[in-house]
Amino acid sequence: MSNRETIGLLEEMILxxxxxxxxxNGAEVSREYQEAFRKNISLPAIIAVLKRLEKKGLLTSHVGEPKKERGGRRKRLYEATLQGYEVVAEIQKFRNESWKNIPYFDI
Known part of the structure; x- marks a missing residue:
C-alpha cells in the first residue's frame, strides 16, 4: 500500500x-457484520471502529432526523469518503496481485 493510513481487517470489513x-448507523453495521461473518460483535466495538475510521478520514458522519419510533431520538449516520473507497480499492488491488503469485492446489 502507499503512504496512506493503514487499516486492519475489522476496519476494512466495516468500511x-x-x-x-x-x-x-452503528446498529445496522453491527447487524450486517454479524449476518455476513457469523460472528458476534458488540455495538460499542462497532462504534469504536466507526469513530476510528472517521478520525482517519475514511468515513464522515452526521446526526439524522429524529425518529418517532425512537422516541424522537436521532441516529448518527456514517458515510464513506472518497479516501475510504480508495483505501479499500487499493487493498483489493494488492490482494489480487498477491494471489497471482500463489500456486494453486487441486483439492
Whole structure:
C-alpha cells in the first residue's frame, strides 16, 4: 500500500459495509457484520471502529432526523469518503496481485 493510513481487517470489513449501504448507523453495521461473518460483535466495538475510521478520514458522519419510533431520538449516520473507497480499492488491488503469485492446489 502507499503512504496512506493503514487499516486492519475489522476496519476494512466495516468500511465495506458502510460503502455497500452508502449511509448507515452503528446498529445496522453491527447487524450486517454479524449476518455476513457469523460472528458476534458488540455495538460499542462497532462504534469504536466507526469513530476510528472517521478520525482517519475514511468515513464522515452526521446526526439524522429524529425518529418517532425512537422516541424522537436521532441516529448518527456514517458515510464513506472518497479516501475510504480508495483505501479499500487499493487493498483489493494488492490482494489480487498477491494471489497471482500463489500456486494453486487441486483439492
Amino acid at each position: 465495506l459495509i458502510v460503502l455497500k449501504n452508502q449511509e448507515i
